[in-house]
Amino acid sequence: MSSMRVDHHSVLGNLEKQRDVTIYFDGQQYAAYEGDTIASALLASGVRTLRHHEDKGTPRGIYCNIGHCFECRVTVNGKNTVRACLTPVENNMRIESGISLSTTSLKGGQL
Template sequence: MTERILEHPVLGSLEAGKTVTFTFNGLEYEGREGEPIAAALLAAGVRTLRHHEESGKPRGIYCNIGHCFECRVEVDGIQGVRACLTPVRDGMAVRESGVLPSPVRDWRKNNA
């Protein structure tokens, strides 16, 4: 199932790019070559990209322009990659990011 926009009221018909296959948390997905990881996952119905470091609550796409860092994922073993800015490519292995340092928690610990 895809939730991809194929026809847009302002942009018109959106051309299909080359289909690539990648994995997210070990499951296989398809995307369009060059589109952001976040867009490919969103089109596939994936809404949760990671879980909050302290609360454990699900996090997903928020700003989608690279400012907020909510879409951090692990790509081919590299943590902290922003899914909204990173193009998907064939064979890419994407996972939820592991627990990354929390600037707030670390600041509290060092300034208590």
């Protein structure tokens, strides 16, 4: 898939001059720029679904993009509940779809 990235921005300037980094989302390699958030890097690569709703199983992605709604939460290098819209990428970062909780845990039971 071709990049969805805006390479030149009237305020941010020429983004192609940023240092390239590599990230991995659910085991697949993606290119990103230093200074990208996880959300912006994945969106630029055409990734729209970051996790699935715990109860309904419906896809979730970027919603507010300001860290308020938690819809973009993912697991980063083994740490759960990381907001993709606020977290800057790092080279070789391992990102996984948000972990779905069992129905039992949603009702207050043990995982």
